[in-house]
Amino acid sequence: MKKILVTGGAGYIGSHVVKALGEQGYEVLVFDNLSTGNEWAVLSGRLVQGDVADRGALDRVLTEFRPDAVIHFAASIVVSESVAEPLKYYRNNTATALNLLEALQAHGVNRFIFSSTAAVYGIPEKIPVNEQSPLLPINPYGTSKMMTELLLRDLALANPLFRYVALRYFNVAGADGGNRIGQAYKNPTHLITRALKTASGTYPALQLFGTDYATPDGTCIRDYIHVDDLASAHVLALESLLAGGESALFNCGYGRGYSVREVVDVAKKITGVDFTVIEEERREGDPPALVADSSLIQSTLGWKPKHDDLEYIVGTAWAWEQKITGK
Numbered sequence: 001m002k003k004i005l006v007t008g009g010a011g012y013i014g015s016h017v018v019k020a021l022g023e024q025g026y027e028v029l030v031f032d033n034l035s036t037g038n039e040w041a042v043l044s045g046r047l048v049q050g051d052v053a054d055r056g057a058l059d060r061v062l063t064e065f066r067p068d069a070v071i072h073f074a075a076s077i078v079v080s081e082s083v084a085e086p087l088k089y090y091r092n093n094t095a096t097a098l099n100l101l102e103a104l105q106a107h108g109v110n111r112f113i114f115s116s117t118a119a120v121y122g123i124p125e126k127i128p129v130n131e132q133s134p135l136l137p138i139n140p141y142g143t144s145k146m147m148t149e150l151l152l153r154d155l156a157l158a159n160p161l162f163r164y165v166a167l168r169y170f171n172v173a174g175a176d177g178g179n180r181i182g183q184a185y186k187n188p189t190h191l192i193t194r195a196l197k198t199a200s201g202t203y204p205a206l207q208l209f210g211t212d213y214a215t216p217d218g219t220c221i222r223d224y225i226h227v228d229d230l231a232s233a234h235v236l237a238l239e240s241l242l243a244g245g246e247s248a249l250f251n252c253g254y255g256r257g258y259s260v261r262e263v264v265d266v267a268k269k270i271t272g273v274d275f276t277v278i279e280e281e282r283r284e285g286d287p288p289a290l291v292a293d294s295s296l297i298q299s300t301l302g303w304k305p306k307h308d309d310l311e312y313i314v315g316t317a318w319a320w321e322q323k324i325t326g327k
């Protein structure tokens with residue numbers, strides 16, 4: 001049984017990947033400081049509470065568990081916060097990854113999967129965007145992730161034993177089809193979550209940020225991917241690395257974009273609540289449109305999305321939202 005160390009495995013995306021790893025028979029150790037993650041979200045394996053910035057704690061876990069591979073989720077993820085607090089992002093997303101990679105090199109762990117982001121592309125010239133597009137992030141979140149991608153590239157060049165897969169996530173949403181885990185941030189910022197929390201009455205209104213973008217309805221376009229499909233991409237990337245596959249970078253999205261207004265309409269339809277939407281100024285750091293060309297991961301790893309359906313995505317998120325608000 002292969003052993004996989006998952007940093008940030010108690011968080012939203014990490015916990016869905018841990019669930020998938022457990023289903024595939026991997027032995028999992030989750031290493032998470034529980035700053036945004038939750039113990040109940042770890043459905044498989046063991047949880048060790050610790051911080052990836054703490055080299056001593058990492059050394060202890062690596063010595064004891066001796067993982068075959070590491071999947072690194074632990075990070076900060078809010079674009080607007082990264083604009084206001086850039087150093088937090090360079091510390092949590094870049095410096096901490098460097099700390100982890102140094103520890104892994106010291107312990108001879110040479111298989112690594114990294115949570116990257118479509119934000120590394122900034123405002124792409126061509127949509128859908130493929131992996132060859134230049135990396136021109138427009139916010140510190142994207143830059144902090146790009147810098148870690150560059151660390152990985154250079155480490156792989158210097159150490160031929162080291163192999164990594166960086167997955168560039170588009171807009172991850174939805175919840176476990178079995179409604180056991182889902183998003184549970186204290187201050188959620190993502191559109192679908194905020195729309196559903198408005199429908200459930202947690203917020204009085206949904207703010208819609210920016211209606212003057214050069215898009216068909218003036219609002220931003222994003223490629224929403226269901227978290228279980230993203231989880232299966234991680235399992236495939238892991239299988240590839242464990243089988244001796246090459247390092248690679250892959251987009252993870254469906255190749256189809258929805259505007260903010262379209263997402264709001266689906267949220268109203270699924271919930272049956274005609275919640276209030278207030279049009280606001282643009283939010284800082286938001287690119288107008290991000291849609292994935294995900295043909296590379298499909299052809300290279302055989303990834304086949306199962307939930308390319310915005311109503312399913314919003315429906316699972318709504319079931320989860322109702323469960324956690326007790327309605």
Ligand code: UDP
Pocket residue numbers: 079171189190191192194195206207208209210219220221222260283286
């Ligand atoms: N958005 C919005 N209201 C919200 C949250 C998000 O209008 O309460 C917009 C946001 O400006 C962006 C899109 O929804 O255009 C997706 O934002 P989100 O934060 O979900 O993901 P991001 O693309 O920033 O990772």
